[in-house]
Amino acid sequence: MTKKADFNAEEWTRIIQGPALAGMLVATADRGGTLRESLSMAKAYTEAKEEQGASELLDELLSTPPVFDRDDFPAPERMREDGLQRLREAVELLEGKATEAEVDDYRRFVMAVAERAAQAHREGGFLGVGGKEVSESEQAVLDEIAAALGVQRDSAAAGPPQ
Numbered sequence: 001m002t003k004k005a006d007f008n009a010e011e012w013t014r015i016i017q018g019p020a021l022a023g024m025l026v027a028t029a030d031r032g033g034t035l036r037e038s039l040s041m042a043k044a045y046t047e048a049k050e051e052q053g054a055s056e057l058l059d060e061l062l063s064t065p066p067v068f069d070r071d072d073f074p075a076p077e078r079m080r081e082d083g084l085q086r087l088r089e090a091v092e093l094l095e096g097k098a099t100e101a102e103v104d105d106y107r108r109f110v111m112a113v114a115e116r117a118a119q120a121h122r123e124g125g126f127l128g129v130g131g132k133e134v135s136e137s138e139q140a141v142l143d144e145i146a147a148a149l150g151v152q153r154d155s156a157a158a159g160p161p162q
Contacts (some may be wrong), residue, residue, distance in 0.1 A: 004060045011093050022113055091103065111151065
């Protein structure tokens, strides 16, 4: 089993940034809803904590507060590109040190957080009537996140690891 101690501080920071970063990429895909999306992301963490024990690596990740600092992205228009690169780097780090099952658990959790953010706020419509649960721009970001993580989009929608 892979543990936090298997990574240096910079590597661990990159890994724990992944889920929150994925959620923020979705939250910033459209205007509005950021508060709901942030609360939904927090709920994804809480639910995953309740199911701890399946992956020691994921348990350690969940015991560390989520990390996201907008100052890491000096140019807002670069956040998407740089954020996707950071997700790729996190997966590469894990692939080099963790088991395949742990890497898959991480990928599922990151996608679960991103999916929760996407579904937290209806886009379009008027006063909550009409609109889409997931906007086209959020859908595009979800697809890009899945590609960065190296997962198929339909399997990524399965939710948090069991």
